[in-house]
Amino acid sequence: MKRIVTTLSLLLILQLVQAQDAQTIAQKLVDKVRSCKTISHSSSQKWGNIGDANDFTPFSGSCLFKMVPLDSNIRAYYSLKANDINDIYNGKTITRVNAADSTINVTDLQKYPGERSNITSKMLYTQSILDIYNMLSPIKGKRDYKMRMIADTTINNMPCNRLRLTYTDTLINKQRTQYYKEISINVQTHLPAHVKSFSQSEYGIQIIESNLSGFKINDTAINQILTTDVNEVPGYRKIEYSPTLKRENAIDLKKGQKAPEWKLPVVQGDSLSLSQLKGKVVVLEFSGVYCGYCLVAVKEMNKLQDSVDSSKVRLVSVYSDEVKDKLKKYVERYGMKFTVVYNEKDQKNKKILRDYGVSGIPHFFVIDQEGNIAWHSVGFQTNIGEVLIREIKKLLK
Amino acid sequence: MAGHERSERRIVIMKNTIKVERAIKNITQADLADLIGVSRQTINTIESNKYVPSTVLALKISRIFGKPVNEIFELDADD
Numbered sequence: 520m521k522r523i524v525t526t527l528s529l530l531l532i533l534q535l536v537q538a539q540d541a542q543t544i545a546q547k548l549v550d551k552v553r554s555c556k557t558i559s560h561s562s563s564q565k566w567g568n569i570g571d572a573n574d575f576t577p578f579s580g581s582c583l584f585k586m587v588p589l590d591s592n593i594r595a596y597y598s599l600k601a602n603d604i605n606d607i608y609n610g611k612t613i614t615r616v617n618a619a620d621s622t623i624n625v626t627d628l629q630k631y632p633g634e635r636s637n638i639t640s641k642m643l644y645t646q647s648i649l650d651i652y653n654m655l656s657p658i659k660g661k662r663d664y665k666m667r668m669i670a671d672t673t674i675n676n677m678p679c680n681r682l683r684l685t686y687t688d689t690l691i692n693k694q695r696t697q698y699y700k701e702i703s704i705n706v707q708t709h710l711p712a713h714v715k716s717f718s719q720s721e722y723g724i725q726i727i728e729s730n731l732s733g734f735k736i737n738d739t740a741i742n743q744i745l746t747t748d749v750n751e752v753p754g755y756r757k758i759e760y761s762p763t764l765k766r767e768n769a770i771d772l773k774k775g776q777k778a779p780e781w782k783l784p785v786v787q788g789d790s791l792s793l794s795q796l797k798g799k800v801v802v803l804e805f806s807g808v809y810c811g812y813c814l815v816a817v818k819e820m821n822k823l824q825d826s827v828d829s830s831k832v833r834l835v836s837v838y839s840d841e842v843k844d845k846l847k848k849y850v851e852r853y854g855m856k857f858t859v860v861y862n863e864k865d866q867k868n869k870k871i872l873r874d875y876g877v878s879g880i881p882h883f884f885v886i887d888q889e890g891n892i893a894w895h896s897v898g899f900q901t902n903i904g905e906v907l908i909r910e911i912k913k914l915l916k
Numbered sequence: 917m918a919g920h921e922r923s924e925r926r927i928v929i930m931k932n933t934i935k936v937e938r939a940i941k942n943i944t945q946a947d948l949a950d951l952i953g954v955s956r957q958t959i960n961t962i963e964s965n966k967y968v969p970s971t972v973l974a975l976k977i978s979r980i981f982g983k984p985v986n987e988i989f990e991l992d993a994d995d
Contacts, residue, residue: 729982898957
């Protein structure tokens with residue numbers, strides 16, 4: 520018995536020592552950064568295993584930052600300066616872009632025609648030292664994390680201490696690990712050398728690894744550009760690329776445009792298509808059972824249903840990824856008085872979402888008697904009921 | 917089964933740290949909107965939790981800030 524107690528207390532002490540170590544290491548990094556007037560470093564980032572979104576492939580980018588922590592009591596202030604020349608790796612080729620004060624469309628990457636992703640010289644695809652600083656400093660955000668030291672490691676042949684920060688989510692009594700971060704801190708310089716984030720969620724598994732190197736502390740040549748060696752990336756090929764300024768909207772649907780046709784099963788009946796509703800004003804709402812404000816919108820839609828002439832106006836709500844029975848219970852529970860249509864769960868073809876450019880919920884459309892789009896609005900707003908009535912009245916005149 | 921029902925009854929709000937991330941990167945809502953190809957209103961409604969972004973949109977935002985989606989979007993139950 521005595522032995523067990525001794526072992527247990529020894530273990531406890533060991534754990535405490537370990538925890539202290541982690542705190543000490545973190546504190547050293549924070550102190551170091553805090554004492555600096557400026558820090559610049561370069562960093563490269565690699566993404567892997569990102570969910571089911573096919574247009575996201577592993578890539579890495581590189582850049583230079585500067586940081587000027589001014590006041591230890593507030594979030595560190597820092598200014599960023601990207602390399603004028605950036606090499607962007609898209610998984611297969613490297614694109615060299617000139618980032619000087621311009622917006623760059625990286626979509627050159629013809630391989631991903633669906634994606635529109637731009638970077639400016641201000642935007643950096645990197646895990647900044649500031650993030651690490653803020654994370655480890657006592658002035659942390661509202662999220663709690665557990666910090667512990669795990670096995671030491673070497674990065675670029677330099678011995679490093681490795682800290683693991685585990686974040687828990689708020690849904691299940693803060694029990695489930697939401698994500699963790701491993702930060703490898705150089706033993707000698709107390710600066711981070713490598714950061715790995717791992718997260719698993721409904722979005723799939725995401726792993727982001729960043730290498731931080733080329734630190735310059737209290738340097739005077741602010742504008743000096745650090746060059747990052749990218750030759751080691753396999754398949755390296757330089758492409759000359761001149762940036763163009765591009766402003767586009769994902770939702771290309773405009774007023775007066777023909778509303779895309781759809782035909783979907785109805786929870787309260789068989790099926791419904793847009794063409795069947797010709798001659799009526801249609802309020803089309805994209806919604807979901809997992810979205811808080813959509814539920815608030817349900818109440819507004821019910822109110823609206825009561826106040827309109829149902830021979831002239833039809834209210835339709837679209838739920839995606841649903842099973843009929845489950846959705847039916849939901850519809851009954853919240854007493855939905857309007858038509859609810861749905862996309863079957865796991866059905867790959869979510870045509871209606873693509874056609875209407877829906878990139879989230881709730882999203883409201885008003886379609887006129889001729890089947891043209893009269894109005895649309897992204898997200899919930901407190902006066903959505905009034906706004907919808909106003910738009911409907913315009914069409915009924 | 918009971919747990920399942922309870923989880924259904926809760927209103928799940930998605931909280932996010934986009935505002936903070938924007939402040940760190942020093943970009944405006946309009947900048948972010950341009951970067952991912954949506955309207956400024958979309959970013960506004962996402963920030964105020966009145967709009968739940970799709971997976972692809974959330975991933976795009978996460979990539980702009982160089983952080984996993986989980987670090988930016990947080991599910992929160994509002995009983």
